[in-house]
Amino acid sequence: MPHSIRLGGPALRTRGGAGGVDERRGAMNQAQQAFVELARHPDEGIDLAAGALAVSGLFQRELAQGDALAELDALASEVRGRIPDDADLFDRVRALNAVLFEELGFAGNQEDFYDPRNSFLDQVLARRLGIPITLAVVYIEVAARIGLPAFGVGFPAHFLVRIGRGDTALMLDVYAGGVALPESELDQRLADLYGAGTLSIRSHPALLRPATKREILVRMLRNLIGIYRDRNEPINRLEALTAALTLAPDLPDELRERGLLYRDLEYVPAALGDLRRFVEVSDDAEQIAAVSKLIDELGGQDGGVRLH
Incomplete structure (x- = not known):
């Protein structure tokens, strides 16, 4: 992790109450190290x-990872009890949707979409509120526990869940309660984003x-990058x-943004390292020149090194 610095204490200062800074810094160092170990796999x-809980741990002083994993197991057990022995893929999807969305009320947080807690898996499980990608992680993990093949799909602007493979695969919008999306609806969403026929x-x-x-975790982190930038x-x-x-060490946009942030924080050696690497990996000629x-x-x- 080139040019990394230990930032755990200050990161939680605004919501950590009166606890000691040294105590917070130690806890966050532990969380950062756990994340580094995960990334090596x-x-x-x-x-x-x-992995999603490791992301949560970077920004929360206390994280009961075992409780969150146990909750996923409990959700799967509840769904499993609703599935008949002769159930097909569609029966499993219906049972999963019924438990998560109809009975337990998992839903998209439309009132406060950019609340960071929507990006923390443990908080999504506790509050039953999330954004498309974290609700998808809940869905994928529960599905895996009941033998349902589910995958995340990085669809433009809105993360989806794919059930199965091939021509019979279902595309689900879990932010909308697990509704299945036909190809025509997916095409319409693309047209809304990029223009008709594009x-x-x-x-x-x-x-x-x-x-x-890895792509799912990076996309979760990009949501948090944007949230903390705006805040x-x-x-x-x-x-x-x-x-x-x-x-993913060579993400051009993140290298550039972190380099500029290091510059703003007057941590010049790290800024130069990131910006030089950006020049090496980017294909944006205009940004490379700047x-x-x-x-x-x-x-x-x-x-000179200064970090506020």
């Missing part, structure tokens, strides 16, 4: 629920490919950027 070795599922079937676990919480934003780059100019300006300041 190949994708097939990453437990999605544990993209379609038939012309771009890769839009429905299952996301890797003007630079230390939490730095935490989220560093976690995303721990999972960042290269900034690198030249910062070069004379290299050596």
Whole structure:
């Protein structure tokens, strides 16, 4: 994790109450180390629920990971009890939807979509409120426990869940209560985003490919990066950027943003490291030119370190 610094204490200062800063810093160092260890695994070795909880642990002083995992097991047990022995894929989906959305009330948080708690799996399980990607993680993890093949899909602007493979696969919008989306609806969503006739599922079937676990975690972190940017919480934003780059070290946008944030925090060596790497991996000529100019300006300041 190049140019990383330990940021746990300040990240929780606004919501940690009167607890000692040293105590918070130690807890967060532990959470950061756990995240680094998780990121070292190949994708097939990453437990999605544990990964999502590791994200939560970076921003919360106390996290009962065991309780959250036990809740997923309990949800699966409840669903399993509703499934007849001769159930097919559709029966399993109906049972899962009935328990999660109709009976327990899991739903999208439309009133406060950008509340950071919507991105923390333990909080989503406790409050039964989330955003598309965290509700999808709940759905995928419960589905896996009942033998239902479910995958996340990084559909543009709105994360979806895919059940099954091939022509019989179902695309579900779990933010809307697990409703199945026909191809025509998916095409309409693409038209709304990019203009009519620009993209379609038939012309771009890769839009429905299952996301890797690493991609899911990065997308969760990108949500948090945006939230903390809008809330003007630079230390939490730095935490989220560093976690995303721990999972995928050469993300151009995140390298550039973290480099600029380090610059703003007057941590020049780290800023230069990120910005130079951005120039190496980016294919955006205009941004490369602007960042290269900034690198030249910062070069004379290299050596001083200040972190607010």
